[in-house]
Amino acid sequence: MLSKIAAHFIFVYFYSFITFASAQEAVPLPPVRPGLDWNNLLASILYGLVGMVLLFIGYFIYELITPFSVKKELVEDQNIAIGIVVASLIIGMAIIIAAAII
Numbered sequence: 001m002l003s004k005i006a007a008h009f010i011f012v013y014f015y016s017f018i019t020f021a022s023a024q025e026a027v028p029l030p031p032v033r034p035g036l037d038w039n040n041l042l043a044s045i046l047y048g049l050v051g052m053v054l055l056f057i058g059y060f061i062y063e064l065i066t067p068f069s070v071k072k073e074l075v076e077d078q079n080i081a082i083g084i085v086v087a088s089l090i091i092g093m094a095i096i097i098a099a100a101i102i
Contacts, residue, residue: 051097051101055090
């Protein structure tokens with residue numbers, strides 16, 4: 001008895017879904033202008049530059065708060081651990097800046 005009720009419920013549910021979906025009219029899409037939208041391009045360039053400036057500011061703040069010279073450790077001593085930490089710092093800041101800009 002339970003399987004008949006479940007089968008009937010499933011049939012009614014899917015039948016009503018299909019008829020409702022097919023009864024709706026298609027919404028026309030807005031026309032697309034051919035070519036390049038210069039406003040969007042300039043906004044993308046501006047946001048990209050703002051993001052890069054914020055990344056540089058974040059790196060210099062990291063350089064100031066560390067008790068050692070990060071540049072010296074990276075360039076002269078070629079410390080791989082510091083390179084991994086700086087790379088992860090830059091990636092983390094980039095994700096946060098991108099999320100804040102979007």
